[in-house]
Amino acid sequence: MTMAASAYARATSFLPANCARTYTVRSGDFCEAISASQHVSTFQLANVNKGIIDVGCDNLFAGEVLCLGITGQDCQTVHVVQGGETCDSIAANAGINEALLAANNPNIDKNCDNLGSGEVLCTAWSLFV
8 A cells, every 4th residue: 555545544534434525634724615615514514524623623634534424414505604694694595494594504503693704504405415
C-alpha cells in the first residue's frame, strides 16, 4: 500500500460505514464554507461527523476526510442564511413550510431566533433525498 493510500485509509476509518459522500479538508476550510460549497447543511455536517468535528468546528486539519451525508438521509438541497432572513422567508422561498424546515434542521430553536448568517440549512421537501 502506498503512503498516500495508507493515509487515506487512516483518515476514513472513523467515518460512518454508510457514508454517502466525503470531502477532504483543505487548509483554511471551516464548517460553513464546506457546507455551502458541498451542498450539505451545517447541522448534517456536524451530526454525521460526531467525534470528529468539535462543537466550535475549530479542530479541522488539511487532509482530514469528512462524511457529508448518510445514504438515504443525505440532504443536498440547501440554503445559505443571509442577514435579516427568517425561517418564514427561507421556507417560503424554498417552497416548503416552516414545520418541514424545522424538521430538516433540528438545530433551529422553537422561535427560530438562533439563525446565523452563513449557516447552511436543509431546504429539501424531504430529509430523505
